[in-house]
Amino acid sequence: MPNDTTFDVRPLLRAGREPYAQLRALINALQPGDSLTVIAPFLPSPLIELCRSLGHEVSPTHRADGAWSTRITRLE
Template sequence: MNDLELDVRPILRHGGEPFGAIMGAVGRLAKGQRLKLYATFKPEPLFHVMASQGFASEASALEDGEWMVIFTPTDRDHVDAVEPNVDAPETWPDPAHYLDCTELDPPEPMVRILARLETMVDGEVLFALLGREPIFLFPELQARGHAWVGDLDEDGQAYRLMIRAGGRS
Protein backbone atom coordinates (compact mmCIF):
# COMPACT_ATOMS: atom_id res chain seq x y z
CA MET A 1 0.00 0.00 0.00
CA ASN A 2 1.35 3.41 -0.90
CA ASP A 3 1.83 6.16 1.66
CA LEU A 4 -0.55 9.09 1.58
CA GLU A 5 1.69 12.14 1.03
CA LEU A 6 0.84 15.60 2.33
CA ASP A 7 3.08 18.62 1.78
CA VAL A 8 2.08 21.44 4.15
CA ARG A 9 5.17 23.56 3.40
CA PRO A 10 3.27 25.92 1.04
CA ILE A 11 0.58 26.46 3.69
CA LEU A 12 3.22 27.23 6.33
CA ARG A 13 5.21 29.53 4.03
CA HIS A 14 2.08 31.62 3.46
CA GLY A 15 1.39 31.93 7.20
CA GLY A 16 -1.44 29.41 7.20
CA GLU A 17 -2.37 26.75 9.76
CA PRO A 18 -2.08 23.23 8.30
CA PHE A 19 -3.83 21.34 11.13
CA GLY A 20 -7.10 21.03 9.19
CA ALA A 21 -5.31 19.68 6.13
CA ILE A 22 -3.42 17.18 8.28
CA MET A 23 -6.57 15.98 10.05
CA GLY A 24 -8.32 15.70 6.69
CA ALA A 25 -5.50 13.52 5.40
CA VAL A 26 -5.64 11.33 8.52
CA GLY A 27 -9.37 10.90 7.93
CA ARG A 28 -8.69 9.68 4.38
CA LEU A 29 -6.14 7.03 5.40
CA ALA A 30 -7.01 3.47 4.55
CA LYS A 31 -6.60 0.91 7.30
CA GLY A 32 -2.87 0.38 7.84
CA GLN A 33 -1.86 3.20 5.48
CA ARG A 34 0.93 5.58 6.52
CA LEU A 35 0.93 9.37 6.26
CA LYS A 36 4.08 10.98 4.88
CA LEU A 37 4.10 14.65 5.92
CA TYR A 38 6.44 17.38 4.67
CA ALA A 39 6.84 20.52 6.82
CA THR A 40 9.12 23.54 7.14
CA PHE A 41 9.96 22.59 10.75
CA LYS A 42 9.99 19.50 12.94
CA PRO A 43 6.31 19.35 14.02
CA GLU A 44 6.90 18.04 17.54
CA PRO A 45 3.49 19.12 18.95
CA LEU A 46 1.86 16.96 16.27
CA PHE A 47 3.80 13.89 17.46
CA HIS A 48 1.85 13.85 20.74
CA VAL A 49 -1.50 14.33 19.01
CA MET A 50 -0.79 11.55 16.55
CA ALA A 51 0.58 9.22 19.25
CA SER A 52 -2.64 9.66 21.22
CA GLN A 53 -4.48 8.52 18.09
CA GLY A 54 -2.38 5.39 17.64
CA PHE A 55 0.38 6.55 15.28
CA ALA A 56 4.12 6.14 15.67
CA SER A 57 6.26 8.88 14.12
CA GLU A 58 9.62 8.85 12.40
CA ALA A 59 11.11 12.27 11.56
CA SER A 60 13.90 12.93 9.07
CA ALA A 61 15.64 16.24 8.41
CA LEU A 62 15.66 17.38 4.79
CA GLU A 63 17.59 20.20 3.10
CA ASP A 64 17.24 23.79 4.31
CA GLY A 65 15.94 22.82 7.76
CA GLU A 66 12.75 21.22 6.43
CA TRP A 67 11.36 17.90 7.64
CA MET A 68 9.65 14.73 6.48
CA VAL A 69 7.67 12.76 9.06
CA ILE A 70 6.14 9.35 8.52
CA PHE A 71 3.19 8.54 10.76
CA THR A 72 2.56 4.80 10.93
CA PRO A 73 -0.63 3.42 12.48
CA THR A 74 0.03 1.16 15.43
CA ASP A 75 -3.46 0.56 16.84
CA ARG A 76 -6.28 2.70 15.47
CA ASP A 77 -8.86 0.64 17.39
CA HIS A 78 -7.56 1.94 20.72
CA VAL A 79 -10.03 4.86 20.61
CA ASP A 80 -12.80 2.58 21.84
CA ALA A 81 -10.74 2.01 24.99
CA VAL A 82 -10.86 5.74 25.73
CA GLU A 83 -14.64 5.63 26.06
CA PRO A 84 -15.39 3.77 29.32
CA ASN A 85 -16.73 6.99 30.86
CA VAL A 86 -20.34 6.10 30.04
CA ASP A 87 -22.28 4.22 32.68
CA ALA A 88 -25.83 4.14 31.32
CA PRO A 89 -26.48 6.25 28.21
CA GLU A 90 -30.00 4.85 28.04
CA THR A 91 -30.77 6.93 31.16
CA TRP A 92 -29.66 10.19 29.51
CA PRO A 93 -32.29 12.78 28.62
CA ASP A 94 -33.28 13.20 24.98
CA PRO A 95 -30.84 15.38 23.03
CA ALA A 96 -31.42 19.11 23.49
CA HIS A 97 -29.15 20.03 20.57
CA TYR A 98 -28.57 18.54 17.12
CA LEU A 99 -25.66 19.15 14.74
CA ASP A 100 -25.33 17.77 11.21
CA CYS A 101 -21.62 17.87 10.41
CA THR A 102 -21.66 15.30 7.62
CA GLU A 103 -20.66 17.80 4.92
CA LEU A 104 -17.90 19.51 6.92
CA ASP A 105 -14.18 18.86 6.56
CA PRO A 106 -11.99 18.36 9.64
CA PRO A 107 -11.43 20.08 11.96
CA GLU A 108 -14.73 21.98 11.55
CA PRO A 109 -16.97 19.26 13.09
CA MET A 110 -14.79 19.16 16.20
CA VAL A 111 -14.74 22.96 16.43
CA ARG A 112 -18.54 23.18 16.17
CA ILE A 113 -19.18 20.37 18.63
CA LEU A 114 -16.82 21.81 21.25
CA ALA A 115 -18.26 25.30 20.77
CA ARG A 116 -21.81 24.01 21.27
CA LEU A 117 -20.78 22.07 24.38
CA GLU A 118 -19.43 25.30 25.88
CA THR A 119 -22.96 26.76 25.78
CA MET A 120 -24.68 23.73 27.30
CA VAL A 121 -25.72 23.05 30.88
CA ASP A 122 -24.27 20.00 32.66
CA GLY A 123 -26.37 16.96 31.85
CA GLU A 124 -27.74 18.25 28.53
CA VAL A 125 -27.21 15.95 25.56
CA LEU A 126 -25.94 16.84 22.10
CA PHE A 127 -26.53 14.58 19.10
CA ALA A 128 -24.11 15.02 16.20
CA LEU A 129 -24.03 13.33 12.83
CA LEU A 130 -20.57 13.20 11.23
CA GLY A 131 -19.08 12.00 7.98
CA ARG A 132 -16.48 9.87 9.77
CA GLU A 133 -15.48 8.69 13.24
CA PRO A 134 -14.09 11.75 15.06
CA ILE A 135 -10.93 10.15 16.44
CA PHE A 136 -9.35 13.47 17.38
CA LEU A 137 -12.47 14.64 19.23
CA PHE A 138 -12.52 11.80 21.77
CA PRO A 139 -9.44 12.92 23.76
CA GLU A 140 -10.84 16.49 23.82
CA LEU A 141 -14.17 15.27 25.19
CA GLN A 142 -12.40 13.20 27.81
CA ALA A 143 -10.15 16.10 28.85
CA ARG A 144 -13.22 18.33 29.30
CA GLY A 145 -15.08 15.72 31.33
CA HIS A 146 -17.90 15.01 28.87
CA ALA A 147 -19.45 11.56 28.44
CA TRP A 148 -20.17 10.15 24.98
CA VAL A 149 -21.31 7.15 22.99
CA GLY A 150 -21.07 6.71 19.25
CA ASP A 151 -21.20 4.30 16.36
CA LEU A 152 -21.59 4.10 12.60
CA ASP A 153 -25.11 4.07 11.19
CA GLU A 154 -26.51 0.89 9.63
CA ASP A 155 -25.01 1.48 6.18
CA GLY A 156 -21.66 2.75 7.51
CA GLN A 157 -22.05 6.15 5.83
CA ALA A 158 -22.32 8.39 8.91
CA TYR A 159 -21.04 8.38 12.47
CA ARG A 160 -23.65 9.05 15.16
CA LEU A 161 -22.40 10.66 18.35
CA MET A 162 -24.25 11.53 21.56
CA ILE A 163 -22.41 13.67 24.11
CA ARG A 164 -23.61 14.47 27.62
CA ALA A 165 -22.19 17.81 28.75
CA GLY A 166 -20.43 18.10 32.06
CA GLY A 167 -18.96 14.73 32.63
CA ARG A 168 -19.80 11.47 34.22
CA SER A 169 -22.86 10.53 36.20
Protein backbone atom coordinates in the same frame (compact mmCIF):
# COMPACT_ATOMS: atom_id res chain seq x y z
CA MET B 1 -3.12 -2.25 -0.69
CA PRO B 2 -1.93 0.49 1.72
CA ASN B 3 -1.81 4.10 0.61
CA ASP B 4 1.21 6.36 1.11
CA THR B 5 0.37 10.05 0.80
CA THR B 6 2.72 13.03 1.06
CA PHE B 7 1.53 16.45 2.21
CA ASP B 8 3.98 19.37 2.02
CA VAL B 9 2.74 22.10 4.35
CA ARG B 10 5.48 24.58 3.46
CA PRO B 11 3.52 26.34 0.65
CA LEU B 12 0.52 26.81 2.96
CA LEU B 13 2.69 28.20 5.75
CA ARG B 14 4.45 30.58 3.33
CA ALA B 15 1.02 31.83 2.25
CA GLY B 16 0.10 32.45 5.90
CA ARG B 17 -2.45 29.62 5.98
CA GLU B 18 -2.88 27.13 8.80
CA PRO B 19 -2.62 23.49 7.60
CA TYR B 20 -4.06 21.84 10.74
CA ALA B 21 -7.57 21.18 9.38
CA GLN B 22 -6.19 19.55 6.23
CA LEU B 23 -3.68 17.52 8.22
CA ARG B 24 -6.33 16.32 10.65
CA ALA B 25 -8.62 15.26 7.78
CA LEU B 26 -5.78 13.28 6.19
CA ILE B 27 -4.90 11.64 9.51
CA ASN B 28 -8.54 10.77 10.19
CA ALA B 29 -8.82 9.18 6.73
CA LEU B 30 -5.87 6.81 7.28
CA GLN B 31 -6.83 3.16 7.11
CA PRO B 32 -4.80 0.39 8.78
CA GLY B 33 -1.42 0.17 7.02
CA ASP B 34 -1.78 3.60 5.35
CA SER B 35 0.93 6.23 5.79
CA LEU B 36 1.01 10.00 5.57
CA THR B 37 4.32 11.81 5.16
CA VAL B 38 4.22 15.45 6.26
CA ILE B 39 6.94 17.80 5.01
CA ALA B 40 7.38 20.86 7.24
CA PRO B 41 10.05 23.53 7.79
CA PHE B 42 10.21 22.56 11.50
CA LEU B 43 9.74 19.46 13.63
CA PRO B 44 5.94 19.26 14.10
CA SER B 45 6.06 18.19 17.75
CA PRO B 46 2.34 18.77 18.55
CA LEU B 47 1.35 16.73 15.47
CA ILE B 48 3.75 13.96 16.48
CA GLU B 49 2.29 13.82 20.00
CA LEU B 50 -1.28 13.80 18.66
CA CYS B 51 -0.57 10.95 16.27
CA ARG B 52 1.23 8.90 18.91
CA SER B 53 -1.72 9.42 21.27
CA LEU B 54 -3.95 7.98 18.53
CA GLY B 55 -1.76 4.86 18.42
CA HIS B 56 -0.04 5.66 15.13
CA GLU B 57 3.61 4.97 14.44
CA VAL B 58 5.52 8.22 13.86
CA SER B 59 8.99 8.53 12.31
CA PRO B 60 10.42 12.06 11.94
CA THR B 61 13.53 12.60 9.80
CA HIS B 62 15.57 15.80 9.43
CA ARG B 63 16.18 16.30 5.72
CA ALA B 64 19.31 17.63 4.02
CA ASP B 65 17.37 20.73 2.88
CA GLY B 66 16.64 21.65 6.51
CA ALA B 67 12.98 20.58 6.42
CA TRP B 68 11.47 17.74 8.42
CA SER B 69 9.77 14.69 6.92
CA THR B 70 7.43 12.99 9.38
CA ARG B 71 5.93 9.65 8.37
CA ILE B 72 2.70 8.74 10.20
CA THR B 73 1.44 5.17 9.84
CA ARG B 74 -1.86 3.86 11.15
CA LEU B 75 -1.16 0.52 12.78
CA GLU B 76 -4.62 -0.81 13.58
